[in-house]
Amino acid sequence: MFLYKIDDQLSLKQAEVIDAERLFELTQSGREYMKEWLPWLEFTATVDDTREFVKGTMLGYAENRSLTTVILYEGEIVGTAGFNSINWSNKTAYIGYWLGLEYQGKGIMTRVAKGLTDYAFQHLKLNKVEIRAAEGNNKSRSIPERLGFVKEGRIRQAEWLYDHYVDHIVYGVLAEEWVTI
Template identity: 65%
Template sequence: MFYHKIDEELSLKLIELKDAERVFTLTDSSRDYLRKWLPWLDFTTKLEDTKTFIKNSLKGYAEGESLTTFIVYQNEIVGTAGYNSLDWSNKIAYIGYWLGEDYQGKGIMTRVAGALTDYAINELNMNKVDIRAAAQNHKSRAVPERLGYVQEGSVRQAEWLYDHYVDHVIYGMLAEEWKKKA
């Protein structure tokens, strides 16, 4: 089972069905906040939807295609983060994340994304880590910017959010750049 301790108050653990109720409650309590930037909130309306997400994520992990973890902050699950996709042929890990509204502004996601970047490069031997965020989602964009990622470009109308498209900004970190920073 995957477990990665980041620091004294923060760790990542492989998602588990036993945590479905906590994650659904967290999702539900942050629904309006998360809905602004995440396209799946209207499809996560009951506990069973979260259980299906966990099962699908565990399948992706078992097949080596992705890794979804729960973010544990001070012994409580506060969000999810991981590799939405692992491109083994090109050695690229694609990081995705979300955090419950009450846990914003504590530096959690920057530490998590830094740990995921480090793990992808030093443990999975990836050459590149990619983070994408909606152009207007300044909080999410600040994460790769704080970590020194390079803004590589944007994709127009990259994602449909309920009633409109949003552009995505693409950030990348090469293994050689990350290792120089270490």
């Protein structure tokens, strides 16, 4: 099982079925807030839906095409982050994340994204890491900006959010550019 310590407060652990109840609890408590930016909430109506999601992420990890982790903050699951996909041919990973509402504003996700980027370059020997966020999602966009990712462009109508499309802003950093903070 994957376990990666970022610092004294934060670790990433591969999501397991046993984590589904806590993840669903976080989803429920932040559902209205998260619905503004996350398209999968309508497919996550029960703990069983979350269990099925976790099983799918475990398969993705076993097949070496993704890595979904739970974020452990002071030992408690507070959200998820990971590589939604890994393109081994192009040596690129695509980071995705979400955090429980009550844990936002503590710098957690910036440290997590930095840790994942470090891991991608140091351990996986990838060449590029990308983060995509909806154009209006300023909180999410501030993370790659804070970490020195380059704004590479816009993907028009990249994602359907319940009743409208949103454009995505693409950020990337190359291994040769990565300077840890």
